[in-house]
Amino acid sequence: MDWDDLRIFLAVADAGSVRGAATRLGVSHSTVSRRIDGFEKELGVRLFDRLSAGYTLTPAGDDIVGLGTSVSTTIDEIERRIVGQDSRLTGEIRVTAPDLLACSLLMPDIEAFNRRYPEIGIELSVSYVPVDLRRREADVAIRITDTPPEHLVGRRLGRYASAIYVSNGYAAEHDLDDHSTLHWIGWNDLNRFPEWVRESAFPNVPTRGRFPNAMVQLAAARAGLGLAMIPCFMGDPDPALVRVVPEPSLPDHEIWILTHPDLRDTSRIRAFMRHIADCFARRRDLLSGEAPS
Numbered sequence: 001m002d003w004d005d006l007r008i009f010l011a012v013a014d015a016g017s018v019r020g021a022a023t024r025l026g027v028s029h030s031t032v033s034r035r036i037d038g039f040e041k042e043l044g045v046r047l048f049d050r051l052s053a054g055y056t057l058t059p060a061g062d063d064i065v066g067l068g069t070s071v072s073t074t075i076d077e078i079e080r081r082i083v084g085q086d087s088r089l090t091g092e093i094r095v096t097a098p099d100l101l102a103c104s105l106l107m108p109d110i111e112a113f114n115r116r117y118p119e120i121g122i123e124l125s126v127s128y129v130p131v132d133l134r135r136r137e138a139d140v141a142i143r144i145t146d147t148p149p150e151h152l153v154g155r156r157l158g159r160y161a162s163a164i165y166v167s168n169g170y171a172a173e174h175d176l177d178d179h180s181t182l183h184w185i186g187w188n189d190l191n192r193f194p195e196w197v198r199e200s201a202f203p204n205v206p207t208r209g210r211f212p213n214a215m216v217q218l219a220a221a222r223a224g225l226g227l228a229m230i231p232c233f234m235g236d237p238d239p240a241l242v243r244v245v246p247e248p249s250l251p252d253h254e255i256w257i258l259t260h261p262d263l264r265d266t267s268r269i270r271a272f273m274r275h276i277a278d279c280f281a282r283r284r285d286l287l288s289g290e291a292p293s
Contacts, residue, residue: 005039008032009047013065015064015165017054024129025137097142100214101124113250113272120268128219133260139269141258142276154258154273157280161248161289164201165235169244170224177203183226186229188212190247201245202227232289248289255280255287 011021012032022029040047046176047061057065094196097106102124110122131137131151141152166176174181184197186207191207206229209221214230221228222240234242257276263269282289 005035005042008035009039009061010065012036012048012055013057013061023127024131034103039100089117089271091120091268092123093140093268093274094125094138095140095142095271096125096127096131096138098128098144098214100231100234101142101144102126103215104231105283106276107281109276112279113275116275117268117271120272126132133258138273139259139263139266141256143256144271145175145256145259146254148256148258151261152258153261154256155277157255157257157277158250158284158287159254160231160233160287161252162229162231162285163235163248163289165221165230165238165241165246166226166227166244167222167224168227168242169239171244173224176244183208185217185220185226185228186210187217187229196229200229233283236286236289252288 008021008025011025012018015021015024018032018036022032025032036048043064045060046058047064048055049058069211106124110124113120114122125131125138130143133139133141142157166174176182179202182202182205184202184205184207186192186209187194187196188210189207192208193203197203197205197207202281208226209220211217211225214234217228217230218234218238220226220233221230222238227244228235232243235243257273259269259273
């Protein structure tokens with residue numbers, strides 16, 4: 001039996017769909033489907049009923065979940081403890097982070113880390129879905145959260161603020177003091193005047209459209225779709241945007257870098273977490289919105 005097949009089976013059972021498992025594992029939809037089909041063929045039993053609403057465990061699949069979870073937990077613990085004893089500055093580090101951090105902040109940091117530690121490889125998984133570090137779905141998680149999980153260890157990298165931005169073209173074509181001509185770029189709110197709008201400097205400006213992703217918000221703002229509430233570390237360095245209100249707006253959020261306790265003394269992981277923390281410390285003004293550039 002291939003233990004990777006068991007991991008994929010457990011991920012599908014937990015997610016209830018091939019697509020959800022693929023997102024969680026950072027692999028393609030077709031890979032998950034192929035591995036599940038092969039796993040069932042190897043065992044000679046159907047593990048899931050394929051329904052329009054998702055994958056439902058058969059009685060045989062339900063039996064395997066209990067046993068498989070115990071086996072998987074034991075294997076994960078063995079792997080963590082082995083890796084945790086590694087004192088070499090070589091090997092791979094699996095990192096997970098949301099796209100707005102990966103694209104707007106982390107790439108220069110990873111490049112600098114690669115130059116300093118050429119024998120360490122970084123595998124970056126971009127996802128907003130929290131992965132399970134206990135199952136070694138990642139070694140290090142960089143998360144936007146004010147309440148990091150208690151079973152993980154790490155440090156707070158900083159707190160970031162957001163502000164209101166428009167494109168240079170939008171600012172030139174609209175009188176920003178005449179709110180009747182303006183629109184917010186909506187996030188994922190059904191109400192045209194959600195709470196974050198009512199608490200902003202433009203409380204009477206309605207949202208238009210739904211763009212529920214920070215990178216998409218950035219692209220929409222650059223295209224001139226309207227006012228955007230985005231993190232200062234994304235908006236301030238962008239020459240195509242102008243900050244409308246000098247002061248950063250609330251809410252702001254914390255960024256944490258985390259790992260499993262079994263891995264915190266691993267030399268390459270300790271070096272990576274220290275490197276990222278140092279890089280974020282140098283960007284404190286950019287994160288807080290105090291130094292627009």
